[in-house]
Each structure stands twice: as structure tokens, then as C-alpha cells.
Amino acid sequence: MAAAEKKDDKNNVVAKLLGNNLTWSVVALIALIIICTIVDHQFLNLSWNDNTGGLAGPLITMLQESARYLMIATGMTLVISTAGIDLSVGSVMAVAGATAMQLLTNGTNVWVAILVALAIGLVIGSVNGVLVSILGLQPFITTLIMMLAGRGIAKVITSGENTDASQVAGGEPLRWMANGFILGIPANFVIALVIVIAVGLVSRKTAMGMMIESVGINQEASRMTGINPRKILFLVYAISGVLAAIAGLFATASVMRVDVVKTGQDLEMYAILAVVIGGTSLLGGKFSLAGSALGAVIIAMIRKTIITLGVDSAATPAFFAAVVIIICVMQAPKVHNLSAELKRKRALKDSQKAVAA
């Protein structure tokens, strides 16, 4: 590798770069784009689409889809940083979507519908929070339960139907949220990005981020410094709930109809993958929202790639797995320390010869 020849200080820089997950995520993203472009030369083309009033093209639809991943990945990042996990985000998406669509069809004002949907997300998140922080239940099982129950709640809300609000007048703001454009860029992507940045600022400009990490690293020690771990835990699950609700609105509003079974299905897994690809450890502690955001885009990009390559629908899971594995392996220290390791071994050999002599 290049790193090997360079002089020490340089070497360090390179090593740092190689050691940094973000680098590899970017590499992966670019690689995927290149692959797609090779297969489909139009892939990078952007055209202006008059009847949507925005840019059009593969990358745009990709960004449009990534919005929902951005939301859940952000919430998931905070939760995972506290050494927890939130398996319920997918179901929360369904519940929020169901609420919004049902209310719309019942003729509720769209803004009210949106607010109620978010509120419900908040409530479910808070329930998770209470169970984990006050009752001290294990996050995995708590949110697993909520994942089961959430689907049920969604079904109860729509009484088992896939409520369709596409014909309902007055849904425009919601529709725009998911399908509209701001300066030619997908509105939902812009909104998502703004929210991610907002969360980032709040957590880094205040002490929230550090306290979340601190609780994730060592809860007892945190308590002894006067932090209230319960508050923190409650907070992250609540946030995750709201963000998941937003993701749910994106997902349903894009077609103005909720699918009680499919909306948000398996997305908790995608969110977790995004977070890990972004370099936050499932063991808790240090988190990187930027990384998770990148991870979210990569997930969307992988799915885009699957379509572009026309991977046989039967093979998609395998393809998905393969890509994830490759990315994670690239990120493994073992791999990008290879050169350094070899150097060490060589040095050791020499010094031992020296000793022997």
C-alpha cells in the first residue's frame, strides 16, 4: 500500500485516514456510484422535470428514498450511543403513517394530522424510554416488544386496511413533503438533512452529546458525576420515536397511503446497519451523526444499485449482505493495519537477529 513507503508523519496522516470509518464509507459510496454508472451510463444524468418542478434522475430518486433512512438512523445513533438499541422504529413509522392517512381520510386538517402523527411517535418513544430507564428493562427486548405491538397498533388504527389518502383533497402539504422539491432538490431530503444538522448541533454545542456518550460508556460512573442516566435514556428513546414518526410520514406521504404490513418493515435493521457503517459501536459510547447520515445514504444507494443492476429479486438479500460485509471488512482495523503490522513483524525479526548475534 501507499502508506508503507511514506515517511512517518505522513504515514500517520494516511494511517489516520485509513483508520477512519468515514473514509471507507465514502469510498464505498463512490464505488457503488461508479458501478451503477458503468452499467447504466445515464446514471449520473440529471434532467429538469417540469411536472414535478425539480431535478430528475437516478441520484435524485436515491436521495428521495434516503430521507427516511436519515431520520431513523439519526435517532438510532443516539440510542445506540447509550449502549441501547431501538428495534421499534420500523413499526413506529407504520403507526405514524397510519395515523396521518387515517386522519386525512376522516377529513382532519393536514397539519393537525401531521402533528398528531408526530405526537404518537413521541408517545411510543417515551413508552420505550420509561420502560428502559425507569423500569430498567433491557432495550433489546423492550423495543422488540414495541416492534410487535406497533404493527398491531397500526392495524388497529386503520382497522386492518391499507388506508389510501391519495384522492383526499387538502393533503398537498404532506404530499409535497415527500415528493416536492426545494430549489430542485427533493424536499424530504432537504428536510431530513436540516433535522440531522439540528440534532447534531444540539448534541455537540450543548453537553447532551457528551452526556449521552458518558452514559453509554459507564452508567455508574456517570451517575457518580451527577448525570441522571434515566433522563438521558428517556430522552434518546423519545427522540428516536419522533424521528421515526417523521420517517413514517415520508414513507407514506410519498404515495399518500399506508401499508400496515410493509410500511417501515425491516427498516430498523437498515437503520442499525447505517449507524454501524457510520462508525458508531453497538457497544455504546462515541457516536458520529455524520457517519450515520453517510451510512443512511449508502443504504439507499445499495438499494438503488440493486435496481440499476437489475439484480434478480430473489438474489437481492444476498447482494445486500455481500455489500455490507465488504464495507464492514474494509473498516476492520486488521485490514488497514496490515501494512503497519507487516512492518512491525519485519522490525521484530531484525532486532531478534541482532540479539542472536
Add this chain to the structure above:
Amino acid sequence: ACGGSSSSDGGSSDSGQKTVGFVAVGPEGGFRTANENDIKQAFKDAGFNLVYSPTQNNDQQKQIQAFNKFVNDEVDAIILSSTEDSGWDDSLKKAAEAEIPVFTVDRNVEVKDAEAKKAIVSHIGPSNEWAGEQAAERIAKDFPNGANGFILEGPAGLSVVKDRGTGWENKVASNIKVLESQSANWSTDEAKTVTAGLLDKYKAKNPQFIFAQNDEMGIGAAQAVDAAGLKGKVKIVTIDGTEAALKAVVAGDLDFVIEYNPIFGKETAQAVKDKLDGKTPEADIQIESKTFDAAAAKTALDSGERKY
């Protein structure tokens, strides 16, 4: 809820009310919900005590568990709306031994074991293959001199997907070219993303039709087509015939909807009644389904007698 099965001697309770076990798939919206609600209603009207047992994410195992439970509860009859068309031999054998008549609805199940076969009285439901064939014929009619297009499939492996696919294969015209088949998991918004992707990818090949294996996906595809400004240029054919889909046909978003008629609760209840009254219902009760172009859809909607 189910007083019937509570008396320890099982189904045929003192009240004389017959208990029927319904091994169901569970509310998944669209066709499924309409179908199961209709069956529940019909049996209630017919004075049965219907015990309903749904599964989760199409898990056959949970259905088998439910089925065996009904056998042990000694219900008077079992209605089986299976997620899979095989793997029922053992359970059916148990039913046969317990002399509980079984009625398969929607999906037929194939049985190897002779003993097991005895348990099944009749099958009630529309035909998936037929629906697929209708789709192929419609496309052929729309594009007499050929066209390119896509197929949106359900999750790989479900037998509905295969049957509707087979139907299509049976009747598809030689000059109709399927550029690509992708799974959109029955889901509207996945269908939208997938279709958007396919439209980008095959712009050059000027795709003209989309065969969506269910309404949900068709509606999603329609929105992608609309967004791409191809509304009307790409004709979309879907299967199921939910209200939303019919509206879409009227609105011109969809070209053609083939009904997969979920409303056969009455027929099922009747069959069960006959059997329990000692008559022998037909082995295969075909539920015929309609097809809707814009006009037909409009009249159907206006008539207001559609249950879903």
C-alpha cells in the same frame, strides 16, 4: 369470546351452535382484510361460532400450530386459508382421524397422503392463474403490435406470485417484451421507488406497460409514472380490484384492474353448512371474478354495492 369451544367436550356445544376454526393469514390490508372480514361476517350470519386464528408474517408454522389446536379442540369444521400450498399432510391426517371436515379457501393445498386427502371437503376461491392470464391478454389487446414493459412481483417465493406469474406466461403474446421483473414486496411505496428506478434505467427502451401483481404495487407504480410525466403513456395492469384501484382506473392512473374476488364468505359458509347437514358440497367451488376497465370500474363504484 368463543363459548363454543369452552365446554370441555369441544365444539358441538349444548347450545347446538357449531364451532368452526378459521386458520387465517391475518389482516394485511387490501384483498386479505376484505376476504377475512367477509368470511367472518358470513359465518356469523349463518349462525356459526367462528374461532379466528391469524398467523404472523405469513409464517406457515403458526398456521400449522393453530390447525392442530383446532383439531384438539374438536371443532366441527376447519377453514384453512393457507400461506403455503404444501406441508399440510400430517395436520390433515390428524383432522381426518378426528373426522373434522376441512375447507380450503383462497389458496388450494396439494396433498400427497391419501388419508390426508380425505379430510379436505372442498376448495373455495378464485384462481390466481386466471387473473394472470387476464393481465397478459389485456396487454396483448392494448398493444397488438408489441411493447416493452416491466412486471412488479410480490415477495419471491409466495405461491400467489408464482401462480399469477404462470398465468401471465401462459397467455403472454410473443411480441410483448418484459424488460425486467422486480419484486416490490406487495408494497406501494417500494413499487414507486422500484418503478422510478426502472423508468430511469430503461428510458431508452421506451417502456409502455407495467404488470403489477397486486393493486398496492400498481398504485405505487402509477405515481412513479406520473412523476416521470409519462401518465397515460405507460399502461398499468393490476390484480385484486380493491376500491382504491378502481378509483385509480377511473382517474386514468391505472389502465385495467383484474378482480381477485375476496367476497366468498357466503359460499364458504354454505358449503360448511351442507357438509355438517350431511350433504356433500362440490369439491371445487370456483369464485368467478370480474375485470374492470375505466367504464366498468365507474359503474361498479357508482352502483355502490362493492364491499371493499
Add this chain to the structure above:
Amino acid sequence: MTDKQPIVVMKGITIEFPGVKALDGVNLRLFPGEVHALMGENGAGKSTMIKALTGVYKIDAGSITVDGKPTQLNGTLDAQNAGIATVYQEVNLCTNLSIGENVMLGHEKRGPFGIDWKKTHAEARKHLAKMGLDHLNPRAPLSSISIAMQQLVAIARAMVIDAKVLILDEPTSSLDANEVQDLFAIMRKVRDSGVAILFVSHFLDQIYEITDRLTILRNGQFIKEVMTKETPRDELIGMMIGKSAAELSQIGAKKARREIKPGEKPVVTIKQLGRKGQIEPTNQDVYAGEVVGFAGLLGSGRTELGRLMFGADKPDHGEYMLNGKKVNIDSPYVALKNGIAYSTENRRDEGIVADLTVRQNMLIALQAIRGMFNPIPKKEADEIVDKYMKELNVRPPDPNKLIKNLSGGNQQKVLIARWLAIQPKLLILDEPTRGIDIGAKAEIQQKVLELAAEGMGVVFISSELEEVVRLSDTITVLKDHKKIADIVNDDTVSQATIVETIANSGKEA
């Protein structure tokens, strides 16, 4: 004894961590039947050297020969198979398992049907007994005993494999005099059976009592290998800290006692404060500028009393007065809000937040009482950090290093800085000098006196009677989780006084 061959020879060992060269060409020879001490300040590289020998860290240069053959140790398993048994500085046992299981892990006695638990526990009991731990029940969970006890259990574990080399990294730091003597007795037995022992301790008395040979390190450099009896203290200290012993501000003299004026109000008064099973209802006053020492044996309840005064455990009895008015201290947050700080004896589990930087670790408590959404202005933060990095001279002097990568001693300094940052009225220090090198120890003791002089009330908990007696104005003696005496620490009082008090109270009872 130099005639016999060394069993372990480490030559030119170099280990680099991102940022620091922890070891730079260090040599070490271990001889059978000898106790060999690795000497050096906090951060000198002692533990790192040990981890190099036991294959925890890969060495970047140098060679290790065991029994004359060059060996590549990849992992502790190799080391064990090579006959090297180790007790690491931080207790490394599994708190979810029983005491006996911890002792025998990996060496369980096996019968026809796999592990034979009867035999295994019997074996465990035997090894515990060797450490004078016969009272411990091997089936009890490890989590039920103190870190001190756990340390002894860890040593018992090391005895299970009959090793050629026994390594003890600061085993005595959390033991009291009696246990140290027990331990030394065992070490002598083991040594005489021809085992080479590597021993680390910051207590010079212990070094001179038990060791035969010394290797001195100074920030990662090999200084010298000498025979213990040929090396006077000052010379040794000189080699360790790089300046002559005289410069070291050892405060040998007893602190001038702070007289309590009649009618003066204490900062903190607890009345009958207690908690079932941990500490019986206790009265205690702490005046501004007073140092109150807690003395007692292991498990006497010093830590409990300290934790109770900090609200780390909720009291189930009694009341709490701050400057005369009643307060309800039921959580660390409330305590800190009221200017009460507690520095734990359990640095790793309740002290440091391992993956945060030194800087963050220093500021976190202050931040917590300021509130999450009221961040400390950068300027103020920088000032605080510089101030304490200097005052306590934390090494390496880089506040952006992860605290987990600091040596034990320096971690302790950072924690003290954390508590000073909130400028507490009452500072409770539980074993603050545990595992701290002589230099740093003197600095910390000095700091305690300064703080008292500035009018801070200090509770000083330590297993070292010597420093308790030297620093305290009044000494609270505890026994069996109960306060047995308040001793006004005037010139008549000495370590002996305390020991007697403890002994006698037993008789009366």
C-alpha cells in the same frame, strides 16, 4: 545468587501507542527464587512491560527469552502455558461468576461427566485458604465482596497454575497491613520453592522488605538494574523521579491541628445517618477547613459511610444538615449541587469514563450540575483544564488523550481535578492515594492540606493509617460497619492508638 541463569530475559523491549512511546528499549531479567521489583513513577511503563511479557501487547522491537529459548507470546494463553502466572493491576475477574469459579476458571477439575463441581470448589477453597481467605464461600458471587477482597481472590487464582514466574502488579495497593503480611508470607514460600516473582508496588517499605533485585524505569526508559540491599532509599527515589530525593516535598511532619472554635458551626452534620446492611446509624460533623480521617479495616464500612454522605446510596435512616439547615441528599446530583463531592475508591468502575478524553472527564461533573443545555464556555473550560493539568501535573500533559490510556496514578489525578472543578465545600476522598507513586502521593497529600487551609472540609478515607494520622484533624474509627470512636488527633495520637482502639472495641463487645 547472580551465578544462576535468569529464567526470563527481556531485551530492548519497545512498545509504541498512538502518541506515546510507552517503552523504549527496556531490559528485564527475572531469576528463579528471587523477588524482583519493577520500580517507577506512575506512567513509567511498569504495567506495559508486564503486559509485554504476558503477550497482551505486541512488542514493536526487542526480544523475550523464557528458559533460554526465544519466545513469541501471542496472548495470555501462551504466557500461561509458558508457566507465567499474572495478577494485573486492575482486578480482572468476572463479577457474574462465583468466587470459586473465578479462582478455577480454565482449570476446573474434571470428572467422568465433565467438570466436577464438588472437587472444583474444594480445590478453590484450598487456594483461597492459602491466601487466608478461608472465610469466603467459593459459591458466593464475586460481586458481593470488596475490590480489596477481589484482589486477594485474583492472587489466589494466580496460584492455581504452579508457575515458574509469578507477576504481581501492585497487589498491595488496596490491602491493609495484615493482608500485606499474609501476602508476603506466601510470596516468600513461593519464592523459596524456586519461582521467580515480579512485584510492583509504590510502597518503599514493602519493596525493601520483600524484594531482592530492582529494575528502575523512568517514563519508558530503562534506567538501571540493582540489588535491593545495595541501594539506599534516596538513591532509588532519585533514579525513579530523576531528581534528588531532597527535592521531593515529603511532608513528614504531622499536620498542625485546626482548632475548632467554641460555637463554630460545622459545614456538614449527619445525625444517625445509616443504611441497613451497609452502615449503622452514625453521627458525624465536618467543619470548614477540617480534615476528618476515616480509619478501619477492610470492610469496616468506610466506603459505605462516604457513599452515604454523598448520596450515592440512599440512606434509610437519619438526617443530613448543611450549614445548619436540613437537606435531603438522596443522589450524587443533589450532593454535588450542594457542594459535596466524593472521589471513589473504585476508579475503573465508578470513576473514569474510559472512552472520554481527560478534558471531558475533568469537566463532566461541573457540566452535570450546570445542566445539560448550559454548556461551559470554552474559555472557562480551557482555564479550568490548564489549571488542574498543571496543579496536579497530570502526565502526559495532553488533555485530549483518552483517560483510559493514562496510567493508574494519572487517572486518579484527573478524577481529583474533576471534583475540585466544582469547588466543593466538602470533599470526600476514598483511598485517593491508592496505587499512586511516592511523588504523586506527596503532591496529593499536599493538595489535601492546601484545600483544608483554603477552608474546604475534607473526609480522608485510607487504608494507610500512616497518612490518616498525619493528615487528619479528627479520626473517625469504624469497625464492622459501625462507628466505634472519634479521636481528636493531637500529638498523643499515633497509628498504635488507632490499632488499639479497633482491637479493644472487639473485647468490650
Add this chain to the structure above:
Amino acid sequence: MSSAAVTPKAEKAKGGKFDAQMIPTIAAVVIFILMLIMGQVLFGTYFRLGFISSLFIDHAYLIILAVAMTLPILTGGIDLSVGAIVAITAVVGMKMLNGGTPAPLVLVVMLLIGAAFGLLAGVLIEEFNMQPFIATLSTMFLARGIASIISTDSLTMPANNGYAWIGGEGWKIIDNPKIANDLSINLGVIIAIVVVVFGYILLHHTRTGRTIYAIGGSRSSAELMGLPVKRTQYVIYLTSATLAALASIVYTANIGSAKNTVGVGWELDAVASVVIGGTIITGGFGYVLGSVLGALVRSILEPLTTDFGVPAEAVQIVVGVMILIFVVLQRAVTAFKKE
């Protein structure tokens, strides 16, 4: 000296904490029995031998999966791939049977495939330090994907395949005129029981087993103690995956057909079982027997919801809430006992 101070503590500790670890498991037993009784009282069918028989026969696979899942969870890890491994081994197995491969060979191949995925997970976790959750999530997608690449048909066994007998209706121990009162058992159940015994011995009577608990307590400590952590990790994921393959054998043999879609969500059922059984998801504490009970509890949730006539939409909510109540109860009892 210190002994005086210590002894009471040590003793108290013994009385207190140790049972505390057992309580959740004991709670599982009690609640399971209570559920059965409730079912019997209200619906009168839960004590029927037939019900008991099919409870075991239909859930032999889940019991095996629960045991498999217990190992990684005890170390604080997890194996999400078990469901998918059931699918791929089932599909391959059926394909081979239909291709006329002799049953014994088929069984071996199925187990080997399972082991292969376990090995892959092990490599990803140990060599490329991926976290178990992610590693097994990947192998889950991989297995599921390969399964559907191989075939998306529902494959039925050929007649007289010398395989079905594993799960066939087995032997009727008590044969009543009414099938509902027959007590029957099949090889699948016996295999499940053997697996449970195997799990118990592995965890409580082998050093590997103790290492598993040690890793769950603190991996770094386990490493410093010179325990073969790496090797043990491999053993764990190899075992869980291979057991998943075994579960697949039992299940397919029982229903006589297979499909790439079988086993969706089973990993979560297994996790639920393990947790209900009192194993802490963060590792260190738990018992294989608890997991078995967990599996049984998990299994009678659906029958109960059915008999209570829970409205279709609400079933999942109710199941969720039941598990929740369960976990909370355990938590409460444990906390109470700790006092």
C-alpha cells in the same frame, strides 16, 4: 482480622444474589404453569394430552433454536441468522431429496451448511471485529438470499424418502379413541430433548461453557485470565448455526415440505424465548433450561389469544403486551428479592 468483617457479608451475599439469578427462570416455570391452568379453566382444552403433545411436537424446532440462541446471548452477543439458516438448509435438503440423494447424506450436508454459516459469522466477528449483531445480520441476509436464489418453489419431499420419519407423527404413547386425548411424541421432540441436555452439559460441565459465561461477564477479563476466548467464540457461532440446521431438519421432516420463506422472524421468537427464560440479553447470566421454558411460554401465547377471541388487528399487540408483562414481572420479582 478482616475475616470478622467479611463473613457476614459473604454469607448474606450467598443468600441474596445467587437465587436472584435464578428467579427469572423460576418465574418462567410458575407463569407457564399458571397459563396452562388458566387455559384449562377457561377453555378446558389445555390439559388434553393432544394439546400437550402438539405443543411439543410443533415446537421442537423452537426449543432447539432457543438453546442455540442461548449460547451467543450468554456472551452478550446474538445470532440473528438462525431463521435464515433454517430456510437455506431446508431448501437445499429438499432439493437434494428430490434429486434422489440418500437421506443420511442429505442430513449431513444440511448440518454442514449450517456450520459453514456459523464459521463465516465467527470469522467476521473474530477476525474483522464486526459486532455479532451485524455479522449475523449479514449472514442472515446472505443465507436467506442464497436460499431464494436456489429455489423459490415450495418443495415437497418425495414419497418414502427415509427422512420424514424424523418428524413423522411418531409414536402414540397413549392412544385414546379421541385423537385429542392421544399422547404422542416423535423423534423431533426427542432430538430437542437431547439438544437441551447437550446445551446444559456444554454450559455447566465443560470449560468451554464456563468460558462462555466468563466472556459474558467481561471479555477483557476473560482474555487476561488466559481463557481461549477466540476459540470459544468460534465454537459458539458454529454451534448455534449448526443447531439451527438441526432445527430445520426437525421442522421440514415434520411438515414434509420447505420453502425459501420459511423461518422468517424465528430468530426473534428465539430471542424472546431466551429472554422470557430469564437470560440477560447483555450476557453473563442465564440458563438453557430457562430458554426451553421460554420457548414453551412463547408457544402458548397464540393459542391463548385465539381462545380469548382477540380481534385480528390486536393479536400482535396482545402478544407483545403479554411478553412485556412477563418481563416486567420477572424484573419486579428480581428487584424485590434483591431487597
